Amino acid sequence: MRYLGGTVRHGRISICTGPAVLALALGLWGITREHSMWRDEAATWQAAHRSLPEIGHLVGQVDVVHGLYYAVMHGVFALFGDSLVTLRLPSVLATATACGLTALVGARLSTGVAGTAAGLALAVVPAVQEHAQEGRSYALVLAFVVLATWLLVSALERPDARRWAGYAAATLIAAWLNWFSLFALVAHGVTMVCVRPGRTRLARWALAASGAVTAALPVILTSRHQSSQVSWIKPLGWSTVLGVLITVAVAALCTRLPQARGRVRPRAQEPLTRLNLAVVALPLCAVPQVGLALISLVKPLYVTRYVLFAYVGLALLIGVLLATIAARLKTDARALLPVAVTLALLALLPFELRLRTEESRIDDVLSAAARVGDVRDTADGVLYIPAARRDTALVSPHEFAGLRDLALAQGPVASGTLKGIEAAPHDIERAMLGARRIVLVTDPGPLRADTVRDLTKQRVLRTRFVRCSASVVRGRQVDLYERGTCHRTEGPDALRTSSARRGARG
Known part of the structure; x- marks a missing residue:
């Protein structure tokens, strides 16, 4: 029996190792993205540097959906130091784990070859590669959804309290990381309906699912009051x-393959004749995407990263497709799978190369901060339009040394916000008129002012100052304004660009 257990364990390791190693290698490749950090990661960076009580204060007002992730990253920074590598490494490791677990799910529901192929397919998916190098929570959500799916299959085959408790815990953690992951729970519900596992199993699943949803309700309800963040x-x-x-x-289409619909023989006494890969994978692929798309017809919410875990269902079915092709060609899968992965990586090579550059994201706060550092000695104040661009200074405060934030009334930490609270418009105007030269950090292109405070900044700059220089730096613009006549040799429209002009989200 010990030998048999060792054989099973060795088989599992051999099935999941390849996908996990591939995902790890792709995640570590160019992980610093040419020393760049975009605005969403800047939010993680500044939040993770706060104390746990300060993070609690923050999520009470904004970003409650990321509260657990910020707390985790606070611990990561405390243990390993803050750097671009430590910012993204948890996502790399989570993606590798997700690919390994996907392989185990595929092997359990079909064959070892189909499982390994599924894990490799998930690692190659472009969106998965992107978020494996993102200092955000989406890769961790992916890992916990796959873990919950693996535990669900395991609990259906061999029901016991430990497995159902693990399933509930994995589902809850995924929901705390981002409650859109509960679409996976709905997909699991569809699977349960298709499997018809009997009253006992169904009741245990319902208990685990309802427990996870109940524990996630505070996050869900609080996030409804923060809906302006997704406007x-x-x-x-x-x-x-x-x-x-x-x-x-x-x-x-892939569910029509025999290996996708083949019956799984559970080791429990009661057979589950309807449990197969198709009834697990197809709902996991379809329900999150279609569900969020339908909701978005009423309120726009569809962003691919919110339902990144839906690619697990697709990867499981692609794994079956590759296993079927290998069987039909009577080819050794150990030779076919590396060839298939190599061809896929080569086909995606232009995307993969760009993905690991600063151009792959909408902006780069580090480059913009460096540009401010170049001109700060000639200025005495700084402004941000919109106020969210203050993250440039919050991530690299040393580049703003000596510059007074002319609009800030209360800092982000004290106010429990990501961008701080700005002063009243007349106070901002008075502070601006007391400055000789002002650095403006904004988005490329014409100034877009959406608030009374930003309109005030724009009006005073236009009527009382002259723009001496403007530099577009990787999706952000850094302008230098001077009271009266500009004494620089550059014209007001001179631009230094390190990347092409790109639109940016407000």
Whole structure:
């Protein structure tokens, strides 16, 4: 028996090692992205540097959906120091774990070859590669959703309290990291309906699921009062709809393969004749994407990273497709899978190369901060339009040494916000008129003022100051304004660009 257990354990290791190693290698490749950090990661950076009580103060007002992640990253920075590597390494490790677990799910529901192929397919998915190098929570959500799926299959085959408790815990942690992960719970509900596991198993699943949802309710309800944070999301476009339809259609076609619908023999006494890979993978692929898309018809919410875990379902079915091709060609899968992965990576090479540069994200706060450092000695004040661009200084405060924040009334930490609280418009105007030269950090292109405070900044700059220089730096613009006549040799429209002009979200 000990030998048999060792054999099973060795088999599991051999199945998941390849996908995990591939995901780890892709995640570590160019992890610093040419020493760049975009605005979402800047939010993680500044929040993780706060104390746990300060993080609690923050999430009571904004970003409650990321509260657990900020606390985790606070611990990571405390243990290993703050750097771009430590910012992104948890996501790399989570992605590698997710790919390994996906392989185990595929092997449990189909064959070892299908499982390994599924894990490799997930590692190669472009969106998964992108978020493996992101200092945000989405890769961790992916890992816990896959873990919950693996525990669900395990609990259905061999029901016991420990497995159901683990399933509930994994589902809850995923929801605390981002409650959109509960779409996976709905997908699991569809699986339960298809499997018809009997009253006992169904009751245990319902108990675990309801427990996870109940424990996640405080986060869900609080986030409803912070809905303004997702006001930037655009209405559902036809390209997004088409992408969802194609993904779900490919997954549905793959469910017709015999290996996807083959019966799994559970080791429990009561057989589950309807449990197979198709009834697990297709809902996991379709429900999150279609569900969020339908909600977005009423309130725009669809962003791919919110349902990144849906690619697990697609990867499981692609794994079955590759295993079927290997069987039909009578080819050794150990030779076919490396070839398939190599071809996929080569086909995606232009995307992969760009993904690991500063150009892959909408902006780079580090480059913009460095540009401010170049001009700060000639200025005595700084402004931000919109106020959210203050993250440039919060991530690299040393580059802003000696510059007075002319609009800030209460700092981000004290106010429990990410961008601080700005003074009244007349106070901002008075502070601006007391400055000789002002650095403005904004988005590329014409100034876009959406608040009374920003309109005041824009009006005073236009009527009382002259723009001496403007530099577009990787998705952000740094301007230098002077009272009266500009004494610089550059014209007001001289631009130093290190990247092409790109639109930026407000």
